[in-house]
Amino acid sequence: MATISSSSSSCFCPYAMARPTRVRAPRTPSSKKPIPPNPNPNHKQLRHRNGAKELASVGVEATTYTRLPPKDDFSLPSLLEFSSEVKLSESSVAVEKEKKEKEVADLSEEEEEDDGGDGKFAVFEGSYDSELEDEEIEGVEYEYEEIERESDGKVVNLDGGEGESEEEEEEVKEKGVPAVMRCFDRAKIYVKSGDGGNGVVAMRREKFVPLGGPSGGDGGRGGNVYIEVDGSMNSLLPFRNSVHFRAGRGDHGRGQSQNGAKGEDVVVKVAPGTVIREAGKEEVLLELLHPGQRGLLLPGGRGGRGNASFKSGANKVPRIAENGAEGPEMWLDLELKLVADVGIVGAPNAGKSTLLSVISAAQPTIANYPFTTLLPNLGVVSFDYDSTMVVADLPGLLEGAHRGFGLGHEFLRHTERCSVLVHVVDGSGQQPEFEYDAVRLELELFSPEIAEKPYIVAFNKMDLPDAKEQWPSFKKNLQARGIQVFCMSAVKGEGTHEVISTAYQLLRRSKVTEEEFRDPVDLNLVADMVHKQQTASINEFEISYDSGTNTWHVVGSGLQRFVQMTNWRYMDSERRFQHVLDACGVNKNLKKRGVKEGDTVLIGDMEMVWHDSVSGPSNLKKGSAETTKWAQFK
Numbered sequence: 001m002a003t004i005s006s007s008s009s010s011c012f013c014p015y016a017m018a019r020p021t022r023v024r025a026p027r028t029p030s031s032k033k034p035i036p037p038n039p040n041p042n043h044k045q046l047r048h049r050n051g052a053k054e055l056a057s058v059g060v061e062a063t064t065y066t067r068l069p070p071k072d073d074f075s076l077p078s079l080l081e082f083s084s085e086v087k088l089s090e091s092s093v094a095v096e097k098e099k100k101e102k103e104v105a106d107l108s109e110e111e112e113e114d115d116g117g118d119g120k121f122a123v124f125e126g127s128y129d130s131e132l133e134d135e136e137i138e139g140v141e142y143e144y145e146e147i148e149r150e151s152d153g154k155v156v157n158l159d160g161g162e163g164e165s166e167e168e169e170e171e172v173k174e175k176g177v178p179a180v181m182r183c184f185d186r187a188k189i190y191v192k193s194g195d196g197g198n199g200v201v202a203m204r205r206e207k208f209v210p211l212g213g214p215s216g217g218d219g220g221r222g223g224n225v226y227i228e229v230d231g232s233m234n235s236l237l238p239f240r241n242s243v244h245f246r247a248g249r250g251d252h253g254r255g256q257s258q259n260g261a262k263g264e265d266v267v268v269k270v271a272p273g274t275v276i277r278e279a280g281k282e283e284v285l286l287e288l289l290h291p292g293q294r295g296l297l298l299p300g301g302r303g304g305r306g307n308a309s310f311k312s313g314a315n316k317v318p319r320i321a322e323n324g325a326e327g328p329e330m331w332l333d334l335e336l337k338l339v340a341d342v343g344i345v346g347a348p349n350a351g352k353s354t355l356l357s358v359i360s361a362a363q364p365t366i367a368n369y370p371f372t373t374l375l376p377n378l379g380v381v382s383f384d385y386d387s388t389m390v391v392a393d394l395p396g397l398l399e400g401a402h403r404g405f406g407l408g409h410e411f412l413r414h415t416e417r418c419s420v421l422v423h424v425v426d427g428s429g430q431q432p433e434f435e436y437d438a439v440r441l442e443l444e445l446f447s448p449e450i451a452e453k454p455y456i457v458a459f460n461k462m463d464l465p466d467a468k469e470q471w472p473s474f475k476k477n478l479q480a481r482g483i484q485v486f487c488m489s490a491v492k493g494e495g496t497h498e499v500i501s502t503a504y505q506l507l508r509r510s511k512v513t514e515e516e517f518r519d520p521v522d523l524n525l526v527a528d529m530v531h532k533q534q535t536a537s538i539n540e541f542e543i544s545y546d547s548g549t550n551t552w553h554v555v556g557s558g559l560q561r562f563v564q565m566t567n568w569r570y571m572d573s574e575r576r577f578q579h580v581l582d583a584c585g586v587n588k589n590l591k592k593r594g595v596k597e598g599d600t601v602l603i604g605d606m607e608m609v610w611h612d613s614v615s616g617p618s619n620l621k622k623g624s625a626e627t628t629k630w631a632q633f634k
């Protein structure tokens, strides 16, 4: 019989286990760059909180501070100004456009002149006003970021190199977002279910019980990892501090046929609306919507069997026990898309938070400067006992939000779950129609699905003379396009009820259609996948040959699990191992493929050397693989 044995002869076991060694990567010096002075002459920071407070006190002069040019003026120069606070001036749009072109021309001239630098164009995307705790803000690091400019529809990197992809650009931009905002609705966690406990070899020794036989108990099963929807959570911020979730390992078996205890389970609690993917992959594994939902994410590893379990008629005193199976592990990407019925969208400073504060008990921060709201706010609107709806006030949307400018991109995904949108427009702004079109375009560009959602438009700040003046033309224009439009003064609470009850009616209509198409969700999907892998047959494997190193790779999850569970400390493990390799056809297949004396064979972590011996391994003193009967490997 052909056998495989390890090259090492010093240890009892003839198989040398090649364990992957962990090499700690040398620490590289911190990659954080010191913040250089901003070379961009156009750079403007968002106004500081204190400054904003001053503005807020001028309550009556409410206006939209963010420039929103007409729809067809979506060229780069305007994107470069995404963070600037520009009050819409009296000058016409044409004059504005001319100015922008001039600025860009100046910029390119400066770049050409600036031969000392590396020609990169940097935009400072840092400072922001926040209602978050001070310690959070102190921890925020701002970075300079390189951006690309588009010329003639082609992406050009200003350092003269190849144009980077849009994905990379977005990735770079995300670095500038403070951690607390990044972590609000996204998290990456590590989950690992418990390893199974090891089985043991033990013999029953008792007075008056001669030849008591094997009594080694089985190891306990490893703890499971569950995922549960916690209705009291509305963000993924808790995962900033706890990233690793490991279930307990099962206890080892003991003598006197005592089995080990099961490992402790772990429950990962997430907010309603969390979507789970395997890290770095697109495919959605789970979507958890309703509080109380609970699913098994990763099942614990099976406990190894003790020698009592291997006892059979042919082998009454087996000296063998298994290791516990390793619990599966995974990195998961969590993404939260708030479960709100109605989403309030609009340009910054339009009065979205004011509307939410009037229609619900929510108390969002309201102030007269753009980006007061940095994280979405939720409020519950109740009409009577059984008619309520959840309304989300989202951060303001800027032109270019779908590409990551401003904050819009960060939170636009929260509108995906909303059934109805209320689009608030600042009626006192210079160009409410342009503002409306620009925000609408952002929604359409971000996702056509969002654009198709039913929506109404609320023309706000009707208590101001400018808004009153512009309302008739705005209404006429939108109604001509078939859009349902209302006017209101959120501050005074006038017209808000009409807006919100219309949204509720739209919601009821859309809910009926949604429920018809709802698929049943399998919350144990991941566990089922893992279980399928764990119970893969040992006969399913693939063999590949690397001629450079004379190495044969035998790959199959059943075989790999078998190797991992084999406990080489026990005498009979080796014989059983040879028996299983023979029985499942690995040896036969290797011979068929032309394995030669001295070739290396790799199965999982195990590295072995092939010997063409006919009589079996030389260190097997008694019995042989053919004569010993083994319990079937499951």
Ligand SMILES: Nc1nc2c(ncn2[C@@H]2O[C@H](COP(=O)(O)OP(=O)(O)OP(=O)(O)O)[C@@H](O)[C@H]2O)c(=O)[nH]1
Pocket: 056, 059, 060, 062, 063, 346, 347, 348, 349, 350, 351, 352, 353, 354, 355, 365, 366, 367, 368, 369, 370, 371, 372, 373, 374, 394, 395, 396, 397, 460, 461, 462, 463, 464, 488, 489, 490, 491, 492
């Ligand atoms: N006069 C008047 N001012 C209003 C009205 N609604 C809101 N405002 C003011 O407009 C400013 C902005 O209001 P917010 O509710 O913070 O606006 P927002 O859309 O949530 O702004 P961001 O969170 O920055 O996107 C505040 O000073 C409000 O007092 C209104 O109906 N009339």
Ligand SMILES: [Mg+2]
Pocket: 352, 353, 354, 364, 365, 366, 372, 373, 393, 395
């Ligand atoms: Mg707000």
